[in-house]
Amino acid sequence: MPTIDILLPGFAIDTDQGHPAFCGVFLVRGPDTAGRSRTVLVDAAHVGRRPFLRDALAAHGLTAGDIDTVVLTHAHWDHVQNIDLFPHATLVVHRDERRYAHTPHADDWATPGWTGLLLEQLPVREVTDGEEIIPGVEVLALPGHSPGSIGVVVRTDRGRATVTGDALHFAYVARTRRNPLVFWDEDAATRSIDRVLAVSDVIYPGHDRPFRMTEAGDIDYLERFALTLTGLGPDTPGLSFADGTSRPTWTMPGVREQRALYEKNAAEIDRRISRVPRVLRPDLPGAGPARG
Amino acid sequence: MPTIDILLPGFAIDTDQGHPAFCGVFLVRGPDTAGRSRTVLVDAAHVGRRPFLRDALAAHGLTAGDIDTVVLTHAHWDHVQNIDLFPHATLVVHRDERRYAHTPHADDWATPGWTGLLLEQLPVREVTDGEEIIPGVEVLALPGHSPGSIGVVVRTDRGRATVTGDALHFAYVARTRRNPLVFWDEDAATRSIDRVLAVSDVIYPGHDRPFRMTEAGDIDYLERFALTLTGLGPDTPGLSFADGTSRPTWTMPGVREQRALYEKNAAEIDRRISRVPRVLRPDLPGAGPARG
Structure with missing residues (x-):
């Protein structure tokens, strides 16, 4: 049966000066249909966790070159930025999410305009609901937070474990059933929370x-x-603490025009995808970002 | 005389789970040689500060479209990621830094392999030591932390104010005269600290x-x-605090081969720069990342 381990823990901490945005990063391992062992990373975190991610892989006896598949629950900045560490991996992402990332909405502060350039640095496998990544590891479509948010359901010997991405940011959301950050569709986001809980x-x-x-x-x-x-303590003058157990929902101002824009942009998206140069796997000995 | 304001404060805070990496973002304003008022941003922060940056501009009566120049002290991830917010700006960056960002070293966790793709989203003005951005605002070369780190010296009515970038991360560095994070050249980094203090x-x-x-x-x-x-407090079980007033210097393992690699890569860098598609200033009404 496949297994799941936490490589980097996710945190529900935030500040009034910027989002630390420490998402969970997960290691899923199991045999493929031919019985070969496979090593899957789910989400990649942002650059501020890059050295921590390398250390966590090493603690599991792995290097970045051992990762054969990187699944993105969605394309927000804090989940995608380290994908270039994994030059031997295929990127698994929902078709809608990949394509959206090439023409993100101006109000979408979590998906910079250059996100599409980043995603295309690895070969992409577009997936939709129900697809198998390896036996016992399946894609669960969870749209709402973003257009193509997905979960990954892992059938472990302890039951069905679901990596939710930001379809369910925090445990308390399982009780409020409201996504605190809606960039696409609030009703869909609620249905996605229910879906996570059901499976x-x-x-x-x-x-x-x-x-x-x-x-x-x-x-x-x-x-x-x-x-x-590091660098502060409970007695630091000017430091204060706020409760985070129930945050008001923020819905992106432009969310109502999102779907029509996405459909309108289809041809432009194809054009952009075709034009991205791949700068990984460099041919320069000793240089380049992605030596395993 | 030109003025300087803090748009986003920089913080000397860190964690054992990832770098929040909240750099300072500064607003420099003054007339150009023709007497026209100019609005210069120094550093752009990472995506986790994007909504905060927009709010800070608004608090100064500005929108992103009012920024005509974005100066990068260097190309590390936490200083560059929001440049796509400023579609009317020219990007000012040291020649060595821009070029390095197209073939960063594999050990350089602060400069992902896709950084060059990001930088080329704005028209670039390469600068070197002593160049004037507007009258009274000058480039100060401060290599060491990175190949082309620069400071910005602003001749204000309160004296010479220097934005240092990470040539001088924290105030305590002015006393230790050691840069805590060396990605390029430790001796040069120390000379750069001395240079900041001198001017x-x-x-x-x-x-x-x-x-x-x-x-x-x-x-x-x-x-x-x-x-x-938000989301924690001094009594949170498992939360601990560490002093940050003097950190050991970390030097990138591959730092000794850096200069030779950079010179060897010159032709490849030219090729890469010429191939980056510009995805900003989109021609799609209502979409795209960079409406002012």
């Missing part, structure tokens, strides 16, 4: 620790919180 | 509050620290 024994949120829902509807975390902050 | 009345560090050095050699901060953390 999962264990939930691996985008920015929180894995948890189960108890029969009473409470959150039962499976991991402890651990974080060290 | 500046007020120092605006890359990741700290502006300060003066007193006659006794102490640090006199000009701004108060202010930060709110």
Whole structure:
């Protein structure tokens, strides 16, 4: 059976000066249909976690060159930026998400205009709901937070574990059933939360620790919180703390025009995809970003 | 005389799970040689500060479209990612830094392999030491932290204010005279710190509050620290705090081969620069990342 491990934990922490945006990064391993062992990364985090990601791989006896598949739950900045570390990987992304990333909306602060250039640095496999990545590891379409958000359902020996990306950022969302950040469709986002809850024994949120829902509807975390902050302390003058257990939903101002724009842009998206130069796998000895 | 304002404050905070990497972002304003008023942004921060950057511009009565020049102190991820917000701007960057960003070293975790694709989204003006951006605003070459790190010296009515980028991350570096993160040349980095100290009345560090050095050699901060953390508090189990006032220097493992590689890559760099498609200023009404 496939297994799931946390490579980098996700955090539900934030600040009033910028988003640290530490998403969870997961390692899924299991045999493919031919019995060969496969090593799948789910989400890649942003550059501020790059050295941590390399260290976490090493702690599992792996180098970046061992990753054969990188699945993106979605194309937001904090989930995608380290994909260039994995020169031997195929990028698995929902068709709608890949294409959206080439003409993101001006109001979409989580998807910079250059995101499409980044995604095309790896060979892309576009997927849709229900597709198998390896046996026992399947794509679960979870649109709403973004156009092509997906989850990854892993059939482990402890039950069905679902990596949700930001279809379910934080454990508390399993109770409020409202996505706190809607860049695409709020109703769809709520249906996606319900879908996660319906199919999962264990939930691996985008920015929180894995948890189960108890029969009473409470959150039962499976991991402890651990974080060290450097350069400040509880007595630092000017430092204050705010509760984060229920945030108001923010919906992108331009969300209503999103679907029509996306359809209108179809030809332009094809053109842009065809024009991106691949700068990875460099032919320059000793240089380049992506030596395994 | 030109003026300088803090748009986003820089922070000397860090974690053991990833770098928040909140650099300072500065607004420099003054007349050009023809007497026209100019609006210059120095550094652009990473995507996790994008909505905060827009809000800070609005608080100064500006939109992204009002920025005519974006100066990058260097091309590290946390300083460059929002340049696509400024479709009317010219990008000012040191020649060595721009070119390095097209073939970054595999060990350079702060400069992903796709950085060159990002930089070329704006028209680039390559600069070297001593060049004038507008009268009273000059480039100060500060290599060492990265190949083409620069400072920006602003001759204000309060004296010479220097935006240092990460040639001087934190105020304490003015006393240790050691750069804590060397991606290019440690000796050069120390000379650059000395150079900042020699020419500046007020120092605006890359990741700290502006300060003066007193006659006794102490640090006199000009701004108060202010930060709110959401989702945790001093009593959160598993949260700990560490001192950050003097960090050991980290030198990139591959730093010794850097200069030879950079020279060897010259032709490849030219080729890469010529091939980057510009995806900003989109011709699609209502879509695209960069409406002012």
